[in-house]
Amino acid sequence: MQCKLATPRVPLPLAAAILILGAAACTSLPVDPEGTLDRVRGGTLRAGAVENDPWVTVEGGDLGGVEVRLLEEFAAGLEADIEWTAGSEQELFGALNQGQLDVVVGGLVSDNPNSLHSAFTHPYVTSQVVVGTPPDLKDEDIAGIEVSVEAGTEAAGVLVKTDAVPVFVDDIAEASGAAAVEKWLLDDLELEDTGVRLLESDHVMAVRLGENGWMVELELFLLERPGEIQRLIDDEGAL
């Protein structure tokens, strides 16, 4: 039978890839197409901040909060000044996409839809909304018990779907008895964790799409200090 077979080909891309890989192995971090990291180092970091307590707080024109503190420390490590722009998520992501900002913070979580046109860092901390009960009322099961929750929050919506009896309050600090709160508030409110998790959020920062060297620098900074970030959250999140 006469069948012409395709001549065997040396997998050239493979060979080339391995060669370049070997050459690249000594410096294993990526480079920015637009040179963000080089520009910021010893220069100016242009940061956008969306108000979102306790991650970003705005009091009388002064910025504070967990992520503002983190970025200040990050910029100090790069010997850079920070030029802050406060605004809405819509505005700041627009500016980020256009390369007018280098980073946007504001309690962003990993499933934020803006991830399509910007790059999110590896989640650096996970926050949880849990149900806590006073120590004398320790109960593992929330079915049928009254649980306070702040009205108009995502946690309130989730709580409604459980077997608990939701009690909507304006300020969780004034609630008594069991409450659905961010985990870092448990000790402030003298509550104990029941183990019931209503929400879980992976927190990220947003950088310009494709500035991988810049992104990796920030990611490594965040991933190296989990203990410090937890302390910051406990401090900034205190009532």
Added chain:
Amino acid sequence: MSWGTGFELPPEKARIARRARRLEWATIGFFVTAVTAVYLAMGSSQAMKAAWIEDLLAFIPPIAFLVANRIRYRQPNERYPYGYHRAVAIGFLISAFALLTLGGYIVYDSIMKLISFEHPPIGVVQPFGEPIWLGWLMIAALLYTLGPAVILGRLKLPLAASLHDKILYADAEMNRADWMTAGAAILGILGIRFGLWWTDAVAALAISVGIVNDGIKSLGAAVGELMAKRPRTVDDSGDDPLQARIETELRRLSWVKDVRVRLREEGHVFYGEAAIVPSTIDDPIGRIEEAAETAQSLDWRMHDLVVSLAPEVPEFESGRPEGASR
């Protein structure tokens, strides 16, 4: 007399067919692990998604092959008087379409990436507690899919030719397309490592041209087979020589003045007719049987040849038949 005989492959071909089946099962098994590996390395990035979809498409030809192989051996019956051979042709059509879809998808994806100036983001991950650049994990996953795809494709080519199996051939081409796109993706990630955001798309685009070309060729061959086109070789490089051989051999019979054969492919095997102009008309049944046996002994694929005696050999006419609409 029976319409159900001769449906087995010759023993040595049956052995090869079993090997091909094992190879296709191995392909499926391997791609399950490859799809998992690439999925795990994909993270939240869009850059690896194309490579992953490609791996998913690579399941189609082996599945088409195995399904067609279960069906094709069934005996002809009242409902399917010509048997089930064409299951193979349908499997080939599906495989060819998968190949074309793959090529088309890569062309679309790369062009969109280039015109939207999409800079792929690849950050760090912490799979084992230590932060590592996801790009290295992606390359590891792609290298893992690359090696076996090269080997599987190479092993399938000679089997495809020997079995006259076009699904297997399309599958071998799919494997080639697969490792080449994996190679392109590796180059792309290395480019991203060096801050060149466009290498991924350009490398993929260069390779997709070849894949689209293979896809169109295979799709044309599959449609041709279903249209009962004159048989072609497995790689569609030329007409299959069997028709000419049968005509030559039949002309050698002392009582054959002239002969004309037409064949069509039914999956792996050929069906067809031979119109013979005899020089004598005694013992027509014996002579027809002699002609059919002569033809069928030439090649295992010559499955069913209907021999008729004719006053002159039929010819194809040029031009359009009367009443044909334009």
